[in-house]
Structure formats: C-alpha cells, structure tokens
Amino acid sequence: MSRALDIVVLGLSLSSSWGNGHATTFRGLLRALHAMGHRVLFLERDVPWYANHRDLAEPDFCDLRYYDGQRGLLDAYSDVLRDADAVIVGSYVPDGVEIIDAVAALSPRRFCFYDIDTPVTLAKLERGDEEYLARRQVSLFDTYFSFTGGPTLDRLEKVFGARHAAALYCSVDADRYSPTGEALQWDLGYLGTYSPDRQPTLERLLIGPARRLPDMRFVVAGPQYPSDIDWPANVERVDHLPPADHPSFYSRQRFTLNVTRADMIAAGWSPSVRLFEAAACNSPIISDYWDGLDELFPDGEAILIANTTEDVVHALTSTDEEKRSAIARSARSRVLDGHTGQARAQELLGHLGTRDNPDRSLGYTISETIIEQQV
Template sequence: MTGPLDIVILGLSLSSSWGNGHATTYRALIGGLHAEGHRVLFLERDVPWYAAHRDLPDPGFCQLVHYSDIDEMIENHADRIKAADAVIIGSYVPSGVSVIDRIAALKPRRLCFYDIDTPVTLAKLDRGDEEYLARRQLATFDACFSFSGGEVLARLERRYGARKAIALYCSVDASRYQATGEPFRWDFGYLGTYSSDRQPTLERLLVEPARQLPHLSFVVAGPQYPGDIDWPANVERIEHLPPADHPSFYSRQRFTLNVTRSDMIAAGWSPSVRLFEAAACGTPIISDDWRGLEELFADGQAIIIAKGSDHVIDALTKISPEGRRALASAARATVLERHTGEVRARELAAALRELPEDGVNDSRPQPQSISA
C-alpha cells in the first residue's frame, strides 16, 4: 500500500478538550496526518458535556462528524468504513464495546484500537470492568496502538491476546505550541483535570512548596477540583484553559509541573501530552518519577525529576536563569526531533502499511494465562 491513506477514527472527542486529554492528542496526530497528505474522517459521539465546551467545532485538517447513536453512525458511514484503508477505534468511546462489535461486523480492511489510556484500560480489564473495551475484543484488532510503550506492549500480546501491540505515544503540534515571549506571571504551575489519584502528588510537589515559598507565585489550571481543597493564598486557580491558551500559559511560567496518574506510574513508559506541550513551549519541567521517563528526557539535563517537595523547592530557588534555559532548550530539541504530530503520523502510517489488508480475521488467538 503506497500513497495517501484514507483513515476513519472513532474517538472520545476531537471537538472539545474539556475534562479530557484525548482531544489534544488526536489534534496533533490528525494534524500531522493531514500535513503528510492523508485523509481522515473523525466520528465523535454527540454528548452534552462536550457539546457545551467545544473549542474546535470545525477543524481544518480533517472531516469531523458528530453522531447521536450507533445505528445512525453505521447507517451513514458504513460504506466509508468498509472502503477506508484503516479504521481506528479509540479508548473511552461511549458504548465502546458495542461500537467495536458493530464496526468489526463490517469487516473493514484494517481494524485497529488506539488506547490513549492503556494502563487504565488494563487495570479496568483486570477488575472485570469492560466500560469501553471487552477483553475478548483485543484479539479482534489487526493492531493495538498504545499510549504506553516498554513492557506494556509485551503484556498486551502475552496476557491479553492482542495480535500486535505498537507504541504510539501522544505528540504535540509544534506549530501551535511554542514560546510566546510573554513575561513571567508564575514561578510554578500545573495544567490538568482533577484526579483523586494525582491529587496527593500535586499536594506534595506544588501545594506544599507554595506554602513554604509564600513570596513566589503558583497556578493550577483545570476543571473538576473539589471546592473544599485548601489552596494557599499564592496559588491561583483557573477553572478551564482551552488548548489555544496553553502556549501562553506555559510561556508565563518559570517552571511547570507534570503529574502522572497512578496506573500510568505503575505501568511506566506512559508520557503525558502535557510533557510534550510544555517542552515545545520552552518551559522547563519538574516531574514526578516513573519508569521510562529518563528514556524520554535526561534527568538534570532536559527535566527535573522530583522525589518530594524539597526537590521542587531546590529547583525553584537554586537553578539559575541560565540553567533554566538549558533545561528548556534540551527538552524542546527532544520533542521537535521525536514527538511532533508529523513524526507520530509517519510512525502510524508506516505501521498501518505493514498490516495485512484482508479485513477482520475471525481466527482469534486466545489470551494466555500467564502473569504480567
């Protein structure tokens, strides 16, 4: 298979970044696919919470269609799904198990899964939670593209029965995410939706330093934080920050914080899109620790890996402006070389071209009963 690809993607959301990290991931990837000459149809379930917060209602880099139910989606797009070079279904798609079964029944030429939540997905499957993916369905896909790499890929194939597991990390649109040149407003900040498993780390790595450094300014941006959190007076809160405002937000921080969900820490090799966005904007990053992070950014050279609040306080008070700029420059160079939407699009297209083209295979390998 040569030439431009015709790809259909069914994902959680492309139009709204409210309360999810999927939209920015899809935007960078599909923007990269568009730049590489490929054609994409994105099918998104029309749900009220995203409809009320659409910050990209009409993307110029793909066709975006909202559907109200599965029957309508199949009726209107079955021909395109069957003719496409590849169909990719994402994690957390509403009624995902039914969507996967209905799409598989159409026997597309290549059927793939893109898990932007791989560690969360595997933890859910281990609990018998099949909210958006049934364990039996992993062997249905010609390939499972995974937000997580490293050891997770072997687990997907050996324990869960995936035919082919391929790392497809998130990425950043480097044409949108770059330094704005604005003066600093905050010494340290964080961008992320509230998550109960991330909150203790946020408390340790940002809130506690804010209490100990009352002369510095801090910020936390993101929705769904409970009203009873005791934020120090020098921590500014921003309820929601649309992607268009992310570069300005990062550019106005001397340092920014990356916090990882517990399932992703346990799995390792699961970089957040926020890492790549901040680095592309030239903002030095302080991050919690997890396996695989130093394979992406060298500790002390392109990132500061903090074990506790003392490490954060040291970084905020002892790293010189020259040291801060050196950290930022090294991280940005890494992202521009390895983690842009165009790079990821080329990786995806190459992987799709290597897959067989004979439709969904009914000969499904059974998951092996072995430990991870």
C-alpha cells in the same frame, strides 16, 4: 506513499478539550496526516458535556461528524467504515464495546485500536470492568496502538492477546506550541483535570511548596477540582484553559509541573501530552518519576525529577537562570526531534503499511512511507 489514504477515527472527542486530553492528541496527529495528503473522517458521539464546551467545532484538517448511538453510526456510516483504508477506534468511546463489535462485523480493511489510557484500560480489564473495551475484543484489532510503551507492549500481546501492539505516544503540534516570549508570571504551574489519584502528588509537589514559599507565585489550571481544596493564597486557579491558550500559559511559567496518574506510574513509559507541550514552549519541567521517563528526558539535563516537597523547593530556590534555560532547551530539542504530530503520523502510517494480509494491502511499506514523507 503510493496513494492518499482514507482513514476513519472513532474517538472520545475532537471538538472539545474540556476535561480530557484526547482532543489535543488527536488534533496533532490528524493535522499531520492531513498535511501529508491523507483524508481523515473523525466520528464523535454527540454528548451534551462536550457539545457545551466545544473549542474546535469545525476543524480544517479533517471531516468531523457527530453520531447518536450505535444505530445512528451504522445507519449513516456503514459503507464508509467498510470501505476505508483503516478504521481506528479510540479508548473511552461511549458504548465502546458495542461500537467495536458493530464495526468489526463490517470487516473493515484495517481495524485498529488507539488506547490513550492503556494502564487504566488494562487495570479495568483485569478487574472485569469493560466500560469501553472488552477483553475478548483485544484480539480483534490488526494493531493495538498504545499510549504506553515498554513492557506493557509485551503484556498486551502475551497476556491480553493483542495480535500486534505498538507504542504511539502522545505528541505536540510544533506549529502551535512554541515560546511566546511573554514575561514570566508564575514560578511553578500545573495544567491538568482533577484526578483523585493525582491530587496527593499535586499537594506534595505544588501546594506544599506554595505554602513553604509564600513570596513565589503558583498556578493550577484545569476543571473539576472539588470546592473544598484548601488552596494557598499564592496559588491562582484557572478553571479551564483551551488549547489555543496553552502556549501562553506555559511560556509564562518559570517551571511547569508534570503529575502522573497512579496506573501510569505503575506501568511506566507513559508520557503525558503536557510533557511535550510544555517542552515545546521552552518551559522547564519538574516531574514525578516513572520508569522510562529518563529515556525521554534525562534527569538534570532535560528535566528535574521531584519526589518530595523539599525537592521542589530546592529546584525553585537553587536553580540559576543558566541551568534553567539549559534544561528547557534540551527538552525542547528532544521533543522537536521525535515527538511532534508529524513523527507520530509517520509511525502510524508505518504500522498500517507493514502488517497487512495479502488481500488488505494498503500499497506501501514502512520504509516507503517514512522516506516519502521526509521528502
């Protein structure tokens, strides 16, 4: 790399992981960019629901600033946005349509979108819902980074007009997610904010098995679950679990459950950050199925696929310790080899360095980026 880059990220939240998975995704990516010598400014809309639940108010790997609406953003940061080597806007940014138009008008050197909700975004655009991104804006970005890979990338370019769509999956910070060595406390656990379209699967793959296996222990961690859910007596509830406690949580589970939102199942190739975090902590995963999952974690080798309550009951009662440990080791190896924050940062930098207009060159190519970051 010829020089350190100045990158500005406008994202949903970095300071608070409450009720969203964006924070942990951004944290791993930005920590890696910082370790590589790049400078990142993260701009976050100051909203009360995150202000009241901040678990990383002063990160040591980037400059985190808060703004109050579009006018406040432009008054304070127009010059910074215009002069940065790259500006990246994330999905679900409040008033995202107006923010994107305002930033585009500044003609930043490199303008990108990081969609951490791609299947949800495209479903919204198809029904005319432009909550944080307008369909006409997809073509504004030099690169449309997508949480989802596979056929969705072609769809972004051919149907929605993206100039260049590239997969940028979630990742795990391997320095912070590893086995803690604690004793096992639960037979099966799940970490995730309540979502109506995930709840039937959670009922089928965790609550159902809990009722069938009253002598086993289960746990569900995450906020916003309705008070009328009938939790079995052997299911422990944790309302919110900050990221610092995730490794301990995963390490104390004999198996962890992954449940995927309906839009992401339909799109495929949409790995949740919990897959990478749990695997890094050596917790074997039971998951619902979607296209592309077996390319990341082969069934029976690095993960167990479950479609029914009976599948989970069988996994919990019939998987011996040798098999359980082998699945966990295989998944962890795959994650550490290609799904860390450093791996994602290298991918991001590679794309930033290969599709520039002549007057917008950042001064390096993808091969130079990867080679020099590995030295």
